[in-house]
Amino acid sequence: QVQLVQSGAEVKKPGASVKVSCKASGYTFNRYYIHWVRQAPGQGLEWMGLINPSGGVTTYAQKFQGRVTMTRDTSTTTFNMELSSLRSEDTAVYFCARDASGTYYVAYYFDYWGQGTLVTVSS
Amino acid sequence: EIVMTESPATLSASPGERATLSCRASQSVSSNLAWYQQKSGQAPRLLIFGASTRATGIPARFSGSGSGTEFTLTISSLQSEDFAVYYCQQYSKWPYTFGQGTKLEIK
Numbered sequence: 532q533v534q535l536v537q538s539g540a541e542v543k544k545p546g547a548s549v550k551v552s553c554k555a556s557g558y559t560f561n562r563y564y565i566h567w568v569r570q571a572p573g574q575g576l577e578w579m580g581l582i583n584p585s586g587g588v589t590t591y592a593q594k595f596q597g598r599v600t601m602t603r604d605t606s607t608t609t610f611n612m613e614l615s616s617l618r619s620e621d622t623a624v625y626f627c628a629r630d631a632s633g634t635y636y637v638a639y640y641f642d643y644w645g646q647g648t649l650v651t652v653s654s
Numbered sequence: 655e656i657v658m659t660e661s662p663a664t665l666s667a668s669p670g671e672r673a674t675l676s677c678r679a680s681q682s683v684s685s686n687l688a689w690y691q692q693k694s695g696q697a698p699r700l701l702i703f704g705a706s707t708r709a710t711g712i713p714a715r716f717s718g719s720g721s722g723t724e725f726t727l728t729i730s731s732l733q734s735e736d737f738a739v740y741y742c743q744q745y746s747k748w749p750y751t752f753g754q755g756t757k758l759e760i761k
Binding site: 574575576577593594626628638639640641645646647 | 686697700710745752754
């Protein structure tokens with residue numbers, strides 16, 4: 532069965548960086564793009580960007596460009612999202628989510644999600 | 655960026671009733687619209703894509719309609735497990751945006 536298992540909660544100080552991991556299993560790793568979506572406490576969902584597991588090409592939402600880095604490790608079938616220069620507004624649950632298309636095009640909607648990782652930014 | 659507006663913010667209904675949730679896009683997204691259900695403390699679950707196609711394993715009581723800028727999610731007969739927050743998402747234009755959600759609560 533498809534599983535996306537994320538790393539545990541993090542507490543960071545303003546200005547620091549955080550790295551969240553997402554281990555994929557139960558499907559062909561190279562076929563499906565992975566997106567990252569975040570949700571601030573009590574708020575809606577915000578798309579951050581995506582990564583192509585074949586080659587690692589990324590596309591980031593403009594809001595996060597310069598601060599976010601998405602990578603993948605094919606040997607461990609793990610995706611990573613690193614966010615730098617953290618501020619209090621970055622306090623949120625971060626989700627990895629699988630793109631619904633397993634073909635050459637990207638669907639940009641999401642059929643499987645990780646359980647979420649709470650990142651708290653506080654001094 | 656395309657702004658997605660969901661209404662109402664909160665909908666109170668009883669089990670067995672029909673629920674209708676609305677989503678409006680600030681510009682046309684054609685049929686590139688998905689709906690998700692999110693329960694407290696859980697990740698969202700894909701319900702509908704292409705505005706009207708149910709995702710795998712989604713019960714037939716969930717249906718989606720609309721195109722362009724106006725969309726509807728209908729739950730024909732509410733079950734206890736349907737009380738949750740529902741989000742629409744457009745995937746027509748980058749950046750891909752979500753609505754703020756409709757909370758469906760038990761009356």
